[in-house]
Amino acid sequence: MPEKGEPDLSSIQTFLSPAYGERWRISAGVRTVSLYYGCMQAFILAGGFATRLWPLSERRAKPLLPLAGKPLLTYVLESVPKEIPVTVSTNAVFADDMKTWAKTIKDRNVTISIEDAGHEGEKLGALGAVSKWLTEEKIDDDLLLLAGDNYVGCSMEKFLEARGTNPLIAAHDIGDRELAKQFGTVIVENLPSHPHPLTPSPEGGRGTKVISFEEKPLHPKSTFVSTGWWWLPKDSLPVLKEHAKKHPDNVGGVFEEFLRRGMTVDAFIFKETWHDIGSFESYLHLHREIVDGKTLADSTSIITPNCALEGSNTIGPSVRIEKSTLRDCILFGNSVITDCVLERCIIDEHCTLTGVDLCDQMLRAGTILKRP
Amino acid sequence: MGCDEATLCLACEEIEEIEACYDSDVRRTLLLTAWLLTDIVLFVGAYVCAYFLRVGFILSSDFPLDRYVQAVLVISPIWVAVMIGMNIFRLTRVQASKRNILHILFSCVMGLSLFTLGYYFLFGQFFSRLLLLYAGALSFVLTTIWHLAFDQWQRRILRRDPPAYPVLIVGANREAERFIKLLNDKQSPLKPIGVLDSLGSQQKEIAGVPVLGKLNVLESVIKTKRPTHLVQCSNLEHTINLVSAARQNNMTYMMLPSVLGIAQKQSMDVIEGQAMITVG
Numbered sequence: 001m002p003e004k005g006e007p008d009l010s011s012i013q014t015f016l017s018p019a020y021g022e023r024w025r026i027s028a029g030v031r032t033v034s035l036y037y038g039c040m041q042a043f044i045l046a047g048g049f050a051t052r053l054w055p056l057s058e059r060r061a062k063p064l065l066p067l068a069g070k071p072l073l074t075y076v077l078e079s080v081p082k083e084i085p086v087t088v089s090t091n092a093v094f095a096d097d098m099k100t101w102a103k104t105i106k107d108r109n110v111t112i113s114i115e116d117a118g119h120e121g122e123k124l125g126a127l128g129a130v131s132k133w134l135t136e137e138k139i140d141d142d143l144l145l146l147a148g149d150n151y152v153g154c155s156m157e158k159f160l161e162a163r164g165t166n167p168l169i170a171a172h173d174i175g176d177r178e179l180a181k182q183f184g185t186v187i188v189e190n191l192p193s194h195p196h197p198l199t200p201s202p203e204g205g206r207g208t209k210v211i212s213f214e215e216k217p218l219h220p221k222s223t224f225v226s227t228g229w230w231w232l233p234k235d236s237l238p239v240l241k242e243h244a245k246k247h248p249d250n251v252g253g254v255f256e257e258f259l260r261r262g263m264t265v266d267a268f269i270f271k272e273t274w275h276d277i278g279s280f281e282s283y284l285h286l287h288r289e290i291v292d293g294k295t296l297a298d299s300t301s302i303i304t305p306n307c308a309l310e311g312s313n314t315i316g317p318s319v320r321i322e323k324s325t326l327r328d329c330i331l332f333g334n335s336v337i338t339d340c341v342l343e344r345c346i347i348d349e350h351c352t353l354t355g356v357d358l359c360d361q362m363l364r365a366g367t368i369l370k371r372p
Numbered sequence: 373m374g375c376d377e378a379t380l381c382l383a384c385e386e387i388e389e390i391e392a393c394y395d396s397d398v399r400r401t402l403l404l405t406a407w408l409l410t411d412i413v414l415f416v417g418a419y420v421c422a423y424f425l426r427v428g429f430i431l432s433s434d435f436p437l438d439r440y441v442q443a444v445l446v447i448s449p450i451w452v453a454v455m456i457g458m459n460i461f462r463l464t465r466v467q468a469s470k471r472n473i474l475h476i477l478f479s480c481v482m483g484l485s486l487f488t489l490g491y492y493f494l495f496g497q498f499f500s501r502l503l504l505l506y507a508g509a510l511s512f513v514l515t516t517i518w519h520l521a522f523d524q525w526q527r528r529i530l531r532r533d534p535p536a537y538p539v540l541i542v543g544a545n546r547e548a549e550r551f552i553k554l555l556n557d558k559q560s561p562l563k564p565i566g567v568l569d570s571l572g573s574q575q576k577e578i579a580g581v582p583v584l585g586k587l588n589v590l591e592s593v594i595k596t597k598r599p600t601h602l603v604q605c606s607n608l609e610h611t612i613n614l615v616s617a618a619r620q621n622n623m624t625y626m627m628l629p630s631v632l633g634i635a636q637k638q639s640m641d642v643i644e645g646q647a648m649i650t651v652g
Contacts, residue, residue: 051572051586055613058591358612367616 037160039141039234042086043133044076045126045251046098046148047115049091052279055364056348061094062277063148064101066332068290068314069298071101072277073148076228077110079156084144087111087137089129128248131241140234145251147228151286153272156229162268163231167258169210170229171267172274183225183276184215184252188267210265215252224267226252227274236263280362284344287330288312295326298333316349332365399536403526404461410522411455411515412448415483418514419444422506435499443491451483460519463537463561467523473516480512527559535563540599540623542614543606544573544583547630551605552579565597570607594621604631 050062057065063073073088080086088110090098095114102110115129124132130145144160152170159170171186189209214220230251232240236258243257258265275286291312297303301319308325315321316333324340331337331347341357348365355371363369423440431437458475459465465472484504492498530536539555539562541548552564556579566584567573573583584593587610593599594617602618604611604627611627618625629638634651641650 049586049588051570051588054570054587054590054610055617057588361612364613364616366620367612368619369612 037081037083037142040084040144041139041141042080042084042144042146043113043130044073044086044088044146044148045129045228046073046094047089047091047124047126047129048149049093050149053277053283053362056283056346056362058364060097061090061148063088064094064097065277065283066314066316066330067151067287068296072151073101074105075151076146076148077105077108079152080144080146081156081160082108085109085111087113087133088148089113089115089133091115125244125248126251127240127244127254130251131244131248134237134241139237142234143232143237143240145230145232147251147276149277150228151273151275151277152227152229152270153274154270158270159229159268160231162266163233164266165233166264166266167233167236167255168231168266168268169213169255170227171224171269172227173224173269173271174274175223177220177223180220180223180225181216181218182278184213184255185217185220185222186213186224186226186255186267187211187222188224188269208267208269210255210259210267213252213255213259213265215250215256224269226255228276229268230255239263280346280360283346284328284330287314288328301333397536399530400463403529407461407522407526408452410518411452414514414518415448415451415511416441416444418510419487419507422503422510425506426500426503439495440491443487443494446494447483447487447490450486451479454479454482466558467519472519476516476519477512480508480515483511484508524559527561530561531559531563535565537562537601538565538597538599539563539601539603540565540593540597541567541578541581542569542587542602542604542610543567543631544569544571544575544578545606547628548605549579551603551628552581556580562601565599566593568593570610590617594623599623601626604628606631608632 044063046061046063048062050057053062053065061073063076064071066072067075077086077088086108088098088102090112092114095112098112098114102112113129113133115124115132130143133139134143142163154170159168162168169186171188174180174183187210189211212221213226239257239261240254243254247253255265273289275282275289277283277286288311291314293312295309295313295315297313297315298317298319300317301315302321303309303315303319304322306323307321310325311328313326313329313331315326315331318334319331319337320335321331321337322339324337324342326337326345327343329342329345329347332349334349335347335351335353337347337351338354340353340355342353343359345358345360346362347353348363348367350365351363351367351369353363353367353369356369358369420437420441423437427435455461455476458479460467460472460475460479484507487507488498488504541552541564544567548567552567554560555562555564564579564581567578567581568584568587568590570587572586575583577583587607601624602614604614604625607614608631611631615625617623629635629649632649634649636651638649638651641648
């Protein structure tokens with residue numbers, strides 16, 4: 001039991017650092033057929049440079065940002081049924097990191113597709129990367145397209161159950177038209193009150209028919225937004241490839257194109273949590289939701305008893321915290337925090353902070369702040 | 373291109389970068405050394421001129437020139453040290469500013485006082501007060517003119533490509549534009565070489581300086597362009613990280629007061645040893 005005046009650290013949970021696997025498995029060219037999912041390939045978009053999350057994204061891809069002990073990308077991967085082969089698209093800058101991450105995945109095949117882009121100006125664009133991969137790998141399967149920086153609380157199986165013969169979008173009601181301006185918005189037929197659509201589209205899926213789709217509209221007509229899950233039947237892929245030639249950076253735009261061509265698009269509406277990790281605020285918000293008021297500390301970290309850990313905190317490996325107060329903080333690892341008050345801060349690796357109070361800050365790796 | 377060829381190219385680029393960096397350091401060191409030495413020569417010259425103006429163009433046996441010059445030579449390094457202490461040789465000092473000219477005047481008065489005392493201590497004698505007035509006036513006028521001329525010449529040399537002091541600007545707003553124009557119009561030794569903007573400015577260049585991208589390319593820009601100074605003109609939320617990047621890369625970090633929302637005249641103050649920014 002803690003003595004009087006000392007904080008109770010018994011609630012701190014410990015997790016072990018993810019152990020790296022022994023080899024990186026490549027499944028390029030392997031055609032996997034599942035009885036339930038048929039011929040389907042999953043493609044995770046992780047080729048962005050995440051400039052809004054600078055400096056955290058200075059040395060790592062956004063999908064590799066740690067979230068309660070494991071990379072965000074691992075959550076995305078874990079949501080994909082094991083029968084579906086997965087390819088992760090990345091850029092040349094983060095290719096090595098992505099290969100290292102792939103080695104940690106032991107129970108399935110993950111292929112890394114490297115976009116030859118050294119900086120933002122050279123990027124093919126998300127849709128361009130998909131199109132390039134489809135063409136180069138001669139993919140002729142249904143496509144499960146996923147955003148590597150989105151966290152969806154809903155089960156992927158439920159989403160895939162809703163597929164019929166039309167392209168399918170996972171949509172979520174964010175309840176705020178102002179927020180909706182940042183995303184692709186969908187207007188669906190018979191807005192469902194049930195978590196899953198009540199009016200199936202005629203083609204036999206369980207999705208609701210999409211009436212219109214608008215990518216980042218100035219005046220959203222709906223608060224239902226397209227999330228980072230899309231399913232495309234193989235016969236729709238030629239349209240995707242064609243659209244990618246003119247609009248390589250606009251994934252949502254391909255659905256506008258489907259509708260423009262008179263094709264039916266379905267929406268799968270879910271009520272579970274959804275986060276697009278595009279900013280400091282959204283990253284911290286998701287972290288708070290997942291960690292849920294606890295402190296997760298790596299077993300190699302040392303937290304002295306004269307510390308106060310409030311709210312949701314994640315403390316990575318080899319961190320030493322002394323005489324400090326942390327509230328809703330993420331510490332990536334290998335840092336020393338002494339006599340500090342940190343509130344809603346994300347501290348990258350190898351930082352040394354002594355005698356400073358910080359609020360709402362992201363600190364780049366190697367930052368040294370010592371009060372003289 | 374073969375692997376060996378590519379490696380060779382990279383090595384060559386690295387050598388060129390190191391050479392450019394070395395050249396920048398050498399340029400400023402040589403210029404500063406030349407400036408200090410010429411100042412000493414000028415100081416001694418001004419005093420010798422004053423001697424001949426007062427004594428006439430003869431070598432007096434009552435007031436020998438060699439003893440006089442000996443005293444001036446002893447004092448001149450101290451006079452230069454006074455000027456160094458007053459930051460007169462500082463890179464960013466504008467030699468034509470009123471403040472700087474007053475500092476030169478003060479150091480010349482100090483030099484005069486030190487010379488008088490030095491001569492008395494060395495030889496136990498006092499001498500003509502008019503000679504002192506001549507020496508003081510000449511040393512001040514000649515030093516001021518020389519500093520104004522040297523400053524202009526030094527600026528041109530330091531700005532010559534590759535610039536000795538490349539400056540990286542963070543922020544692509546109007547404040548940044550004004551600052552870049554100011555540096556270029558005044559031929560400052562600090563030469564802007566690129567702009568980064570966390571919001572991803574659509575502009576290709578600002579006041580003739582290329583926009584290099586968002587802050588995620590900071591590390592690569594520092595590596596390739598080797599700026600010596602980082603000036604923050606916007607993006608307040610990134611201050612800590614920009615200071616951190618500057619410190620890690622041996623750069624001087626500077627910030628425009630407008631980043632903090634300060635448009636009025638401000639100064640640095642110290643209250644009980646604690647540094648403060650004072651407005652008004």
